[in-house]
Amino acid sequence: MKILALSAALAMATSTPLAHAQFGWSVTFDPTQATHVLAQIAQAEKTYTTTVQTTENVINAYNLAKRMASSPTSLFTSYGSGLPSWVPMLPSQDTYGNTGGYFKSVNKYTGEASSAIQNASVTRVAQLTGYEKQTANGQKAIAAQTATLDLGDSVAATNLQTIGTIRNNQTARQTEIATLEAASHSLDQSQQTEMAALQRINQALLLLLRTQQDQSQLSQGQTLQQMVQQKQQQDELKMLFQASQGYEANFNSKYSSSAASVATAMHF
Secondary structure, three states, rough: OOOHHHHHHOOOOOHOOOOEOOOOOOOOOOOEEEHHHHHHHHHHHHHHHHHHHHHHHHHHHHHHHHHHOOOHHHHHHHOOOOOOOOOOOOOOOOOOOOHHHHHHHHHHOOOOHHHHHHOOOOOOOOOOOOOOOOOHHHHHHHHHHHHHHHHHHHHHHHHHHHHHHHHHHHHHHHHHHHHHHOOOOOOOHHHHHHHHHHHHHHHHHHHHHHHHHHHHHHHHHHHHHHHHHHHHHHHHHHHHHHHHHHHHHHHHHHHHHHHHHHHHHHOO
């Protein structure tokens, strides 16, 4: 509005003839100089507006930083719902006294997962009686099934030990997360610096990597268990094909012998 008013005044001045004063001298109006003055006034107005906006932004940023520094609790309390308590595996009634080691291995690393698996399972036989008297195919079939049992026990003990180790570390992991959460909501000025925030981000990433590593170990254990089950199915199919392969020859031999016996009996 100011610029428009000055422009209108300039237009009126340029359309009015030069005025002569009563004292004998005259005033000359320079349109070029007047336009330059108007441009300077417009630039000054823009600079003033920019300065006002910048000042308001700085004040708003300062007020936000002040609120965050003085009352982080009011800003972050809604996100700090607390961590659930880590619940260990609750033991059931140990009727025959063979599950105590299993429960201990589930809740922490004991180094006795293999014996815990065997104590809670059926007693293993070292080798079948009369194994040496079996045919080559029979010995191979027995050995394959026994290998499936051995591998299954090994995978089960490995998974049990992995779970026990993970659960044993969860107490310390939960403490680390609680410490990280408390530092994020702290009123201490040293915890509100950029370096402290970067350290908390780094710690959170490390916790995430540890969790992913635990998940990877569990996933690998499940894969091994599936491989053992697949081996068992493959062994059963192979034994079925072996039995089918000798069926025709055995049937023909028995049939020929029976037919000859019947013929002999009918002859008499």
